[in-house]
Amino acid sequence: MLQDTQTIRYYQQITDALVYMWNRGYRFDELRLYLDGYLDALRHTKILESYHIHRLEAEANRYLRDPSNFDAIPLPQTEVDYH
Template sequence: MLQDTRTIRYYQQLTDALVYMWNRGYRYDDLRLYVDGYVDALRHTNALEIYLIHRLEEEAMRYLRDPSNFEPTAMPMPEPESDYY
Protein backbone atom coordinates (compact mmCIF):
# COMPACT_ATOMS: atom_id res chain seq x y z
CA MET A 1 0.00 0.00 0.00
CA LEU A 2 1.36 3.36 -1.00
CA GLN A 3 1.38 6.09 1.62
CA ASP A 4 3.82 8.73 0.40
CA THR A 5 1.97 11.53 -1.40
CA ARG A 6 4.50 11.90 -4.22
CA THR A 7 4.52 8.15 -4.79
CA ILE A 8 0.73 8.11 -4.93
CA ARG A 9 0.78 10.96 -7.45
CA TYR A 10 3.23 9.07 -9.69
CA TYR A 11 1.13 5.92 -9.33
CA GLN A 12 -2.03 7.75 -10.35
CA GLN A 13 -0.32 9.27 -13.38
CA LEU A 14 1.04 5.88 -14.37
CA THR A 15 -2.24 4.01 -14.02
CA ASP A 16 -4.14 6.75 -15.87
CA ALA A 17 -1.65 6.45 -18.71
CA LEU A 18 -2.03 2.66 -18.75
CA VAL A 19 -5.80 2.86 -19.10
CA TYR A 20 -5.47 5.52 -21.79
CA MET A 21 -2.99 3.40 -23.73
CA TRP A 22 -5.19 0.30 -23.36
CA ASN A 23 -8.14 2.19 -24.79
CA ARG A 24 -5.95 3.33 -27.69
CA GLY A 25 -5.20 -0.28 -28.61
CA TYR A 26 -1.96 -1.06 -26.82
CA ARG A 27 -1.85 -4.46 -25.13
CA TYR A 28 -0.19 -6.08 -22.11
CA ASP A 29 3.35 -6.35 -23.50
CA ASP A 30 3.33 -2.70 -24.56
CA LEU A 31 1.98 -1.60 -21.20
CA ARG A 32 4.60 -3.67 -19.39
CA LEU A 33 7.34 -1.94 -21.38
CA TYR A 34 5.80 1.42 -20.51
CA VAL A 35 5.80 0.58 -16.79
CA ASP A 36 9.43 -0.56 -17.01
CA GLY A 37 10.43 2.67 -18.72
CA TYR A 38 8.47 4.82 -16.28
CA VAL A 39 10.04 3.12 -13.27
CA ASP A 40 13.50 3.30 -14.83
CA ALA A 41 13.05 7.04 -15.41
CA LEU A 42 12.09 7.50 -11.76
CA ARG A 43 15.25 5.67 -10.73
CA HIS A 44 17.50 7.77 -12.96
CA THR A 45 16.03 11.09 -11.86
CA ASN A 46 16.13 10.20 -8.17
CA ALA A 47 12.57 11.50 -7.93
CA LEU A 48 11.79 9.09 -5.09
CA GLU A 49 13.66 6.91 -2.66
CA ILE A 50 14.54 3.50 -4.09
CA TYR A 51 12.26 1.61 -1.71
CA LEU A 52 9.32 3.85 -2.72
CA ILE A 53 10.04 3.22 -6.40
CA HIS A 54 10.08 -0.52 -5.70
CA ARG A 55 6.70 -0.31 -3.96
CA LEU A 56 5.29 1.77 -6.80
CA GLU A 57 6.52 -0.82 -9.30
CA GLU A 58 4.90 -3.65 -7.34
CA GLU A 59 1.58 -1.80 -7.14
CA ALA A 60 1.70 -0.87 -10.83
CA MET A 61 2.31 -4.50 -11.83
CA ARG A 62 -0.56 -5.60 -9.58
CA TYR A 63 -2.76 -3.01 -11.29
CA LEU A 64 -1.61 -4.19 -14.72
CA ARG A 65 -2.39 -7.85 -13.95
CA ASP A 66 -5.95 -7.10 -12.81
CA PRO A 67 -8.18 -7.33 -15.90
CA SER A 68 -11.02 -5.46 -14.21
CA ASN A 69 -8.99 -2.25 -14.48
CA PHE A 70 -9.22 -2.38 -18.25
CA GLU A 71 -12.86 -3.30 -18.74
CA PRO A 72 -14.90 -0.68 -20.52
CA THR A 73 -17.13 1.22 -18.16
CA ALA A 74 -20.80 0.91 -18.78
CA MET A 75 -22.25 4.01 -20.35
CA PRO A 76 -25.44 5.23 -18.69
CA MET A 77 -28.50 4.66 -20.79
CA PRO A 78 -30.25 7.84 -21.87
CA GLU A 79 -33.70 8.31 -20.46
CA PRO A 80 -36.49 7.96 -23.01
CA GLU A 81 -38.14 11.18 -23.99
CA SER A 82 -41.65 11.62 -22.75
CA ASP A 83 -44.54 12.53 -25.00
CA TYR A 84 -45.79 15.11 -22.50
CA TYR A 85 -45.59 18.72 -23.58
Protein backbone atom coordinates (compact mmCIF):
# COMPACT_ATOMS: atom_id res chain seq x y z
CA MET A 1 0.00 0.00 0.00
CA LEU A 2 1.28 3.42 -0.94
CA GLN A 3 1.48 5.94 1.88
CA ASP A 4 3.56 8.84 0.55
CA THR A 5 1.26 11.54 -0.86
CA GLN A 6 3.51 12.38 -3.81
CA THR A 7 3.82 8.70 -4.74
CA ILE A 8 0.04 8.33 -4.55
CA ARG A 9 -0.36 11.25 -6.96
CA TYR A 10 2.00 9.60 -9.44
CA TYR A 11 0.10 6.32 -9.06
CA GLN A 12 -3.18 8.08 -9.82
CA GLN A 13 -1.66 9.75 -12.88
CA ILE A 14 -0.26 6.47 -14.17
CA THR A 15 -3.45 4.48 -13.68
CA ASP A 16 -5.61 7.23 -15.21
CA ALA A 17 -3.29 7.34 -18.24
CA LEU A 18 -3.35 3.55 -18.60
CA VAL A 19 -7.15 3.45 -18.64
CA TYR A 20 -7.29 6.38 -21.06
CA MET A 21 -4.83 4.69 -23.41
CA TRP A 22 -6.71 1.38 -23.19
CA ASN A 23 -9.95 3.10 -24.13
CA ARG A 24 -8.19 4.69 -27.11
CA GLY A 25 -7.20 1.28 -28.44
CA TYR A 26 -3.73 0.69 -27.03
CA ARG A 27 -3.10 -2.86 -25.87
CA PHE A 28 -1.26 -4.50 -22.99
CA ASP A 29 2.22 -4.48 -24.56
CA GLU A 30 1.94 -0.78 -25.34
CA LEU A 31 0.66 0.00 -21.86
CA ARG A 32 3.56 -1.94 -20.39
CA LEU A 33 6.03 0.10 -22.46
CA TYR A 34 4.37 3.33 -21.33
CA LEU A 35 4.59 2.27 -17.69
CA ASP A 36 8.24 1.29 -18.04
CA GLY A 37 9.06 4.63 -19.62
CA TYR A 38 7.15 6.56 -16.98
CA LEU A 39 8.94 4.78 -14.17
CA ASP A 40 12.30 5.19 -15.88
CA ALA A 41 11.69 8.93 -16.18
CA LEU A 42 10.91 9.10 -12.45
CA ARG A 43 14.16 7.28 -11.71
CA HIS A 44 16.22 9.64 -13.83
CA THR A 45 14.66 12.81 -12.46
CA LYS A 46 15.09 11.57 -8.87
CA ILE A 47 11.81 13.21 -7.88
CA LEU A 48 11.01 10.26 -5.61
CA GLU A 49 13.22 8.12 -3.44
CA SER A 50 14.14 4.82 -5.05
CA TYR A 51 12.14 2.77 -2.52
CA HIS A 52 9.03 4.84 -3.32
CA ILE A 53 9.55 4.22 -7.04
CA HIS A 54 9.98 0.50 -6.40
CA ARG A 55 6.73 0.43 -4.42
CA LEU A 56 4.98 2.49 -7.10
CA GLU A 57 6.19 0.06 -9.74
CA ALA A 58 4.83 -2.92 -7.81
CA GLU A 59 1.42 -1.29 -7.32
CA ALA A 60 1.19 -0.09 -10.94
CA ASN A 61 2.09 -3.56 -12.22
CA ARG A 62 -0.59 -5.07 -10.00
CA TYR A 63 -3.09 -2.57 -11.42
CA LEU A 64 -2.03 -3.37 -14.98
CA ARG A 65 -2.45 -7.12 -14.46
CA ASP A 66 -6.00 -6.79 -13.09
CA PRO A 67 -8.36 -7.06 -16.08
CA SER A 68 -11.28 -5.56 -14.14
CA ASN A 69 -9.53 -2.18 -14.29
CA PHE A 70 -9.94 -2.14 -18.05
CA ASP A 71 -13.56 -3.24 -18.42
CA ALA A 72 -15.60 -1.05 -20.67
CA ILE A 73 -17.88 1.27 -18.77
CA PRO A 74 -21.42 0.90 -20.10
CA LEU A 75 -22.85 4.12 -21.45
CA PRO A 76 -26.31 5.12 -20.31
CA GLN A 77 -28.97 4.31 -22.83
CA THR A 78 -31.27 7.06 -23.97
CA GLU A 79 -34.95 6.49 -24.49
CA VAL A 80 -36.13 6.74 -28.04
CA ASP A 81 -39.49 8.36 -28.66
CA TYR A 82 -41.13 6.62 -31.64
CA HIS A 83 -44.11 8.97 -31.85
